[in-house]
Amino acid sequence: MLEFKDVQTFYGSIQALKGVSLNVEKGEIVTLIGANGAGKTTLLMTLSGVTPASVGSITFKGEDITKMRTDMIVRKGIAHSPEGRRIFSKMTVFENLQMGAMTNDPAKFDENLAYVFELFPRLKERGWQNGGTLSGGEQQMLAMGRALMSNPEFLLLDEPSLGLAPLVIKDIFRAIKQINEEHGMTVLLVEQNANHALKLAHRAYVLVTGNIVLSGTGQELLSNPEVQAAYLEGGH
Amino acid sequence: MSEAINNLPPKPVFDLQAVARELLITFAIGVGIMIPMVLLRTTDRNSKLVIEYHWEEMLFALILLVVGRLGLIFLDKQKPMPTLIIGLAMAIAGWTFEFPTEVLEVFMLAAGIILIIRAGLALWREAKGVTENDRENGKKRRELLLKHSTGYITIVVIAIAVILPFLTDLLQFILPSIWGDSGFVVGLSSRYVVDVFTLIFTYILLAWGLNIVVGYAGLLDLGFVAFYAVGSYSFAILARDFNLGFWTALPLAGIIAMTSGLVLGFPVLKLRGDYFAIVTLGFGEIVRILLLNLYDLTGGPDGINGIPRPGFGNVVFARTAKVDGTQTFTDFFSNTFWQIDYSTTHRIIFLYYIVLVLCMLVAIFTIRIRKQPLGRAWEALRENEIAAASLGINRTNIKLAAFAISATWGGFAGAFFASRQGFISPESYTFIESAIILAIVVMGGMGNLMGIALAAIILIGLPELFRDLNEYRMAAFGFGLVLIMIWRPTGLISFRDPTVLLFGKKKREHEEAVDATKEGNS
Numbered sequence: 106m107l108e109f110k111d112v113q114t115f116y117g118s119i120q121a122l123k124g125v126s127l128n129v130e131k132g133e134i135v136t137l138i139g140a141n142g143a144g145k146t147t148l149l150m151t152l153s154g155v156t157p158a159s160v161g162s163i164t165f166k167g168e169d170i171t172k173m174r175t176d177m178i179v180r181k182g183i184a185h186s187p188e189g190r191r192i193f194s195k196m197t198v199f200e201n202l203q204m205g206a207m208t209n210d211p212a213k214f215d216e217n218l219a220y221v222f223e224l225f226p227r228l229k230e231r232g233w234q235n236g237g238t239l240s241g242g243e244q245q246m247l248a249m250g251r252a253l254m255s256n257p258e259f260l261l262l263d264e265p266s267l268g269l270a271p272l273v274i275k276d277i278f279r280a281i282k283q284i285n286e287e288h289g290m291t292v293l294l295v296e297q298n299a300n301h302a303l304k305l306a307h308r309a310y311v312l313v314t315g316n317i318v319l320s321g322t323g324q325e326l327l328s329n330p331e332v333q334a335a336y337l338e339g340g341h
Numbered sequence: 342m343s344e345a346i347n348n349l350p351p352k353p354v355f356d357l358q359a360v361a362r363e364l365l366i367t368f369a370i371g372v373g374i375m376i377p378m379v380l381l382r383t384t385d386r387n388s389k390l391v392i393e394y395h396w397e398e399m400l401f402a403l404i405l406l407v408v409g410r411l412g413l414i415f416l417d418k419q420k421p422m423p424t425l426i427i428g429l430a431m432a433i434a435g436w437t438f439e440f441p442t443e444v445l446e447v448f449m450l451a452a453g454i455i456l457i458i459r460a461g462l463a464l465w466r467e468a469k470g471v472t473e474n475d476r477e478n479g480k481k482r483r484e485l486l487l488k489h490s491t492g493y494i495t496i497v498v499i500a501i502a503v504i505l506p507f508l509t510d511l512l513q514f515i516l517p518s519i520w521g522d523s524g525f526v527v528g529l530s531s532r533y534v535v536d537v538f539t540l541i542f543t544y545i546l547l548a549w550g551l552n553i554v555v556g557y558a559g560l561l562d563l564g565f566v567a568f569y570a571v572g573s574y575s576f577a578i579l580a581r582d583f584n585l586g587f588w589t590a591l592p593l594a595g596i597i598a599m600t601s602g603l604v605l606g607f608p609v610l611k612l613r614g615d616y617f618a619i620v621t622l623g624f625g626e627i628v629r630i631l632l633l634n635l636y637d638l639t640g641g642p643d644g645i646n647g648i649p650r651p652g653f654g655n656v657v658f659a660r661t662a663k664v665d666g667t668q669t670f671t672d673f674f675s676n677t678f679w680q681i682d683y684s685t686t687h688r689i690i691f692l693y694y695i696v697l698v699l700c701m702l703v704a705i706f707t708i709r710i711r712k713q714p715l716g717r718a719w720e721a722l723r724e725n726e727i728a729a730a731s732l733g734i735n736r737t738n739i740k741l742a743a744f745a746i747s748a749t750w751g752g753f754a755g756a757f758f759a760s761r762q763g764f765i766s767p768e769s770y771t772f773i774e775s776a777i778i779l780a781i782v783v784m785g786g787m788g789n790l791m792g793i794a795l796a797a798i799i800l801i802g803l804p805e806l807f808r809d810l811n812e813y814r815m816a817a818f819g820f821g822l823v824l825i826m827i828w829r830p831t832g833l834i835s836f837r838d839p840t841v842l843l844f845g846k847k848k849r850e851h852e853e854a855v856d857a858t859k860e861g862n863s
Contacts, residue, residue: 153731179733191728193721197839204721207714208733233839255733 106131106291107152107259112161112171114144114151121147123315124161129259129293134285136294136302136323138336139312145295146188148312149261152293153185154178165259180208184257188264188295190248194237198228201236201247205254213256220288221250224280242273249280259291260284266298274298278305299336303327311336360414367410371403398441405431405449412456421463428456488836491791498791502697506535506690532686535693537805539761542696543754545797548781549703549790550750555779556788557716558743559723561618563775564625567605568748570632570770572598572755577645577765578638587651591756598752599745606744610737613726625775632767644766648759650688651695658688692761699757703750704790710746719743720788777801784825786832795833796825 107129114122121144129135139145150156152163154175163171170178179185184205193201202221206214222229225246231239236247245265252260262281266274278301284290296302303309303323311319311332319326326332380399383390412427432453440446466476487494504511509531551565576594579585585593609620632639639645650658658670670687710716718739721729730736759765781800785793803817825833 155727155730174735175730176733176735179731185731187728187731191725191731193724193728195724195837196717196720200717200839204717204729204732207718251732 106166107293108164109148109152110162110164112148112151112158112163114147114156114158116147116156121156121315122151122158125312125315125317127310127317127320129291131258131291132285132289133308134281134292134294134306136296136306136309137312138296138299138302138309138326138332140335141297142314143312144315145312146263147315149185149187149263149293149295152178152261153183176208179255182256182258183261184252184255184259185261186248186252186263186265189267190241190244192236192239192244192247192251194235196236197233198236198239198247199232201251202228202254205251207255209254209256214254217254217256221253224253224283225250242269242276245269245273245277246280249277253284257290259293262292262294264295264297266296266301274301281305299332300327303332360411363414364407364410368403368407371406375399375402395441398445401440401445402448405445405452409452409456412460416456416459416463419463421460421467424456424460425464428453428460432457484836487834491834491838495791498794499701502538505538506693532689535686535689537802539689539693539696540805541797541801542693542700543758543761544778544781544801545794546696546700546703546754546757547751547778548785548793548797549700549707550747550754551778552782552788552790552793553707553719553747553750554743555782556793557711557719557723558740559719560740560743561614562621562747563618563772563779564605564621564623564628565747565751565778566770566772566775567625567628568598568602568751569755569758569774570628570767571601571748572752573759573765573770574632574639574645574755575752576756576759577648580649581645581647587649587760588653591753591760594756595749595752598755599749602745602748602751603741606741606748610740610744622772622775625772629767629770632770639767642766642768644764644768645759646764648763648765650763651692651760658691692757696757696761699753703753707790715739715742780822784822784832786829786835788837789832789834792832792834799825 109125109127111124111126112122113120113124125144125148127135127137137145137148147156151158154170154173154177158171161171162169165178165181165183168181170181173181193204196204202218206217209217227243228246228250231243236244239247245267249260249262249265252262265277265281269277281292281294282305285292294302294306303326306323309321309323309326310317311326319329319332321329327337376399379402380395382393382395384393385391408427408431412424412431415421415423415427430453431449435446435449435451435453438446440449465471501508547565547569550568551562554560554562554565572594575597576590579590579593580587605621605624609617609624612620633641635641652658652670656668656670670691711720718729718734721732721734722736722739726736758769762769777800781796782793784800785796799821800818803821804814807814807817829835
């Protein structure tokens with residue numbers, strides 16, 4: 106469904122992605138793990154066109170989207186829940202969700218909203234509250250809900266567990282699983298919390314300073330000694 | 342439990358030495374400020390500049406300062422009674438005695454009244470046993486009340502605005518039966534007051550225009566006066582060279598301003614934050630300098646003269662109709678149903694209504710567009726650009742739209758201003774105008790139309806109110822700014838109305854519950 110071929114991205118003269126190739130098939134949860142500064146967030150930003158790739162190609166459902174504008178990419182069915190949640194803090198929860206539906210067919214609005222509220226009942230309770238007054242976990246739910254409101258086929262999640270309590274993280278990962286199983290949603294998940302992410306994912310890639318160094322199924326990587334040493338120590 | 346907390350701080354001890362020290366510091370600061378501002382003044386005597394010493398004025402000003410400070414100290418030490426006495430003494434002194442200058446008398450009186458009010462409030466709280474906690478709660482209650490009643494307040498304000506030019510006549514008709522002689526209200530809708538409000542509404546129009554870029558889209562535009570100028574000059578030139586009337590030239594001026602907004606907007610939209618602000622500041626200056634130098638088109642520093650006044654149909658506001666096929670306002674009405682005498686006030690009132698209608702149109706448009714995807718996209722961009730982009734918002738187009746719409750309103754205001762003044766020159770379009778408009782938007786509470794209107798009334802109205810104070814007039818502007826900053830640091834009306842009603846009729850209950858939780862959190 107999605108394919109990266111030798112993608113290189115630069116911030117000025119600094120190369121953040123040094124030729125990344127990966128692919129994600131329909132209905133999969135693929136996770137991308139790696140340390141700080143490995144280029145995980147850059148990879149997602151490159152995919153959604155915020156920091157376009159200089160070299161290489163990205164194809165989505167057979168269409169080249171490498172140089173496409175961000176808003177056009179969203180219209181192709183790729184929704185991005187950015188790192189650090191980035192909700193609109195002065196808008197109400199409901200308005201935040203509406204913003205997610207900007208590119209969507211208005212006829213699908215009610216259906217999508219019902220689905221998001223089913224997934225995260227807390228959001229319905231807090232409908233009138235300003236986004237900024239939500240707790241961290243609720244904000245993460247809102248960020249994911251907002252992304253889902255565009256009725257995507259492909260969901261990009263950037264560190265959904267960032268700064269959350271273990272119980273809340275469990276909740277978030279349960280929701281990701283639910284979206285994938287019930288809706289057949291394809292998910293590309295970027296995580297530092299390798300333990301959780303690898304257990305959830307069908308397949309995984311390990312990114313080190315802009316290069317993919319390892320790949321395999323979630324279980325394979327979980328039991329890989331290198332991965333255990335680098336990313337899972339203390340994760341248990 | 343809350344009582345125990347509130348009783349904790351004991352009444353501060355009245356330490357004479359500390360008070361003396363504080364008064365001395367006040368005195369010293371006062372001397373420092375007043376030597377250059379009050380004591381030394383240059384005057385023109387026989388075409389020679391001479392320094393004059395205003396010892397008396399300085400002495401009185403210093404006494405005013407120290408006594409006023411003493412009153413505030415008493416208030417701080419929770420002894421409102423002496424403050425009340427000092428306030429009364431100051432007010433009476435300001436009212437009755439002859440001071441070296443009138444300004445001093447006004448300040449004395451005003452300071453006295455402020456002290457009386459504050460002391461009175463403190464006494465009242467003491468008598469009622471109002472605690473700090475109660476005060477906080479009262480504040481929140483009032484805020485909530487204000488929030489829920491904005492709709493009604495808006496209706497009342499619009500109603501007053503509509504009848505303002507006839508308020509005197511109305512009151513003179515109603516009041517005598519109750520009051521006897523109503524001579525004191527005559528000033529309410531005098532020619533001057535209507536004229537001042539026309540000016541205020543022009544600024545409201547400008548501020549509502551700038552609000553779209555600054556308040557909604559969150560782009561700090563320091564060169565808004567450029568669009569104001571483009572509107573004015575395109576109106577004047579269209580009227581001069583193509584002989585277009587007010588109602589044709591007005592929308593055209595708006596369109597030209599919009600085009601200039603697009604042209605100026607396109608290159609700067611890639612910039613963010615401070616860089617954006619500086620570049621827009623530069624554009625404001627470029628437009629002004631162009632106006633100064635394109636002599637053949639704009640008349641340079643001489644400006645453009647004889648800009649036509651607005652009329653409607655073939656009716657003009659003048660003593661006699663000079664052009665064939667037109668008739669005067671007085672003839673138009675006198676012929677049909679009743680007799681009115683010519684008065685220059687008719688034109689003033691007509692202008693007032695034009696700007697009022699323009700303001701209403703802008704307000705309706707703004708309120709409506711806030712609920713449309715475009716308005717919401719502006720707010721999203723202001724809140725978080727990356728998130729907005731990741732949701733599929735085309736940043737360039739959305740920002741350009743904000744720029745264009747805001748420029749159009751600026752253009753309308755400019756065209757109206759040109760037509761009202763009859764004469765324009767580049768001097769009216771300096772950076773200070775941008776700064777004033779921006780101050781109105783920020784002080785009003787960015788994004789809130791009512792707040793901005795209120796700020797315009799205070800910041801434009803106050804200096805007008807104190808016009809008698811001559812060179813101290815702009816001090817009133819500063820005074821207004823300081824007052825707003827102290828009392829409402831986030832703007833006069835700073836809450837944001839949600840644009841959608843999720844729970845229908847239950848909205849209000851829900852909102853109150855949410856407010857309650859918010860209060861709990863903060």
